[in-house]
Amino acid sequence: MLAAERRQKTIDLIHQDKRVLVADLSKMFDVTEETIRRDLEKLEKEGIVSRTYGGAMLNRHTNEDLPYTTRNTINMDMKRDIALKALMLINDGDTLMVDPSSTSFEFVKTLGNKSNLTLITNSINILHEFANTNLNIISTGGSLRYRSLSLVGPISQETVQKYNVDTVIMSCKGLSLDKGVMDSNEPECVLKQHMIRQADRIILLADHMKFDKIAFVKLVDLARIHYLITDQKPSDPWLELLAKHNVEVIY
Template sequence: MLPGERRNIIIDLALQDKRVLVSDLSREFGVTEETIRRDLEKLEKEGILTRTYGGAVISRHTSEDLPFNTRNSLNTDMKHSIALKAFDLISDGDTLMVDASSTTFELVKLLSNKRNLTIITNSVHLLHKFSTTALNIISSGGSLRHRSHSLVGAVACNTIERYHVDTVIISCKGIDLKNGITDSNEPESDLKRCMLRQASQIILLADHTKFDNTAFIRLSEIYQIDVLVTDCMPSEVWMNFFKENSVEVIY
């Protein structure tokens, strides 16, 4: 296993358990404790983990606002599963707005075979990755948020407000019965709210780990969403809630 792959698994474990131990990781990966300490040191320098005696912990803020490259390498199977389910919701000729999340990025990967699609986005990574495809891509412009490879601010919002599209596709950091749909930071939440106002249909992509979690900023009420695409069937309580609020659920 490559060191980068091992560190991604360590991040995944820390996100699940909130902390990891050097001795446990050493046994799991079959490497020395010194190797694990170097991994934890690197992840601490990247601002993802904080080392403690015998291991490391992950903070609430970090778990919500990981750098894009890190997020993009985590839970890839779940993201791909969600993207496949959402693919059929998009038709040739559609106009879309998509955010800078790693889950929506996974969906756009599949859309290259669709014809005459227009995508308006604040994702720098998406602009770069699909610059040579047939997709008609419009950049929001704006101020660069390095951590998430996204464009935000007044310029980005002003651009978004110039367009009306068929569908907006977003992800989030948490979805809770009481607190609604939440995200990790204010600038990106502001931009997503602008997107939500400019679409005939709103699609939320959220894997099962987002349920019953609340992040820093309220993004929207759940009833504002038209379609939720997730990787497995939500609980009965959630399914009843979605039915009462006229939210279509695809899993």
């Protein structure tokens, strides 16, 4: 197993269990404990973990706003599964606004067979990766937020307010039964709120690990969401609340 693949599996385990032990990882990957310690040291420098005696734990101070390059490697199977489900809701000729989340990036990858789509986004990654495709892509412009490879600020907000679209595609950092949909940073959250106001329908992409999690900034009430697409069946309390607010759940 390559070192990068081993670290990726370690990241997935840490997000699942919140902590890992050097001895356990050493046995799992059949490498020395010193190799695992070097892996954890690298992950600590990237802000993903805090090393502890005998292992490491999820860095709670940075978990809600990890760099895009890190987020884009976490739970990829879940994200692809959610993206394919979202594709079923998109028609030829649709106009879309798309946020800079890694799940939304996976969604845009699925659009190759659709025609005459217009996509407005503040994602630097989407602008770069899909420049040479049949998508009609409009950049919001704005100030670069390097950590998330996104464009934010007054210019991006003014651009978004010029357009009325069929659908906004977005993700989030946390979902709470009483606090609604939350995100990790205010500049991106404000722009997403502008996107929501310009769209006829809102599709929220959120894997099961986002449920019952609190993030820093309130994004939107659950009642404003039209579709919630996830990778596993939500719990009964969630299904009841979403039904109450007429949110269609796809899992």
